[in-house]
Amino acid sequence: MIGAWETREGKMHRPDSQAEPPVRPGPPPAESVTCPNCGKANHKREYYCYACGHILTTAPATKKLGGDFDALDPDVRWGTSYFDQSMAVILEPRDGGAALTVEPKGDQEVVIGRSSRDSIMLPDVDLAPYRADAYGVSRLHATLRCRGDTIVISDLGSSNHTFINGQRLHPHELRCLREGDELRLGHLVMKVHFQRRPARRA
Numbered sequence: 001m002i003g004a005w006e007t008r009e010g011k012m013h014r015p016d017s018q019a020e021p022p023v024r025p026g027p028p029p030a031e032s033v034t035c036p037n038c039g040k041a042n043h044k045r046e047y048y049c050y051a052c053g054h055i056l057t058t059a060p061a062t063k064k065l066g067g068d069f070d071a072l073d074p075d076v077r078w079g080t081s082y083f084d085q086s087m088a089v090i091l092e093p094r095d096g097g098a099a100l101t102v103e104p105k106g107d108q109e110v111v112i113g114r115s116s117r118d119s120i121m122l123p124d125v126d127l128a129p130y131r132a133d134a135y136g137v138s139r140l141h142a143t144l145r146c147r148g149d150t151i152v153i154s155d156l157g158s159s160n161h162t163f164i165n166g167q168r169l170h171p172h173e174l175r176c177l178r179e180g181d182e183l184r185l186g187h188l189v190m191k192v193h194f195q196r197r198p199a200r201r202a
Contacts, residue, residue, distance in 0.1 A: 090193040136160035136186030160186035
């Protein structure tokens with residue numbers, strides 16, 4: 001039926017011709033930077049390409065910190081790795097500040113990092129108020145996720161790495177967290193505690 005209708009009446013319903021969209025005027029050569037992904041010219045003050053959204057080389061990167069990371073002696077106290085859905089992770093910064101409570105749900109990833117004015121994606125746990133930029137924490141630094149009766153952490157390829165009790169994690173390696181572990185993101189050191197959430201009233 002559709003084929004018969006197209007043969008009989010289709011020629012009477014041709015789509016209107018549409019003009020090409022106007023070309024966006026590019027910035028002067030001295031004020032432009034070329035997107036490494038699509039080759040479009042962007043203003044040098046832009047952090048992301050207007051055409052494809054690729055990050056430009058002008059975007060401020062996480063500062064690569066110098067010095068010997070291994071010289072920061074960890075305060076190690078081994079504890080239990082048991083963690084269930086009724087518990088929360090408490091991250092207590094060593095240099096002061098309010099403790100952070102992280103409540104993973106199911107197998108959903110919780111992203112730890114820092115926000116910045118040019119961030120497109122925001123972390124679930126924002127360490128910006130803890131001078132995360134100065135400590136070398138990446139925007140998307142690491143993830144937490146429940147796995148069985150444990151909680152695991154994974155580094156997201158951060159610039160200044162993730163450490164547990166002084167041991168560096170390889171990017172995307174899964175490591176189990178324990179009560180009392182010392183977690184270090186860049187130079188930001190936090191003590192890990194597990195806490196059972198209060199029971200909800202019916």
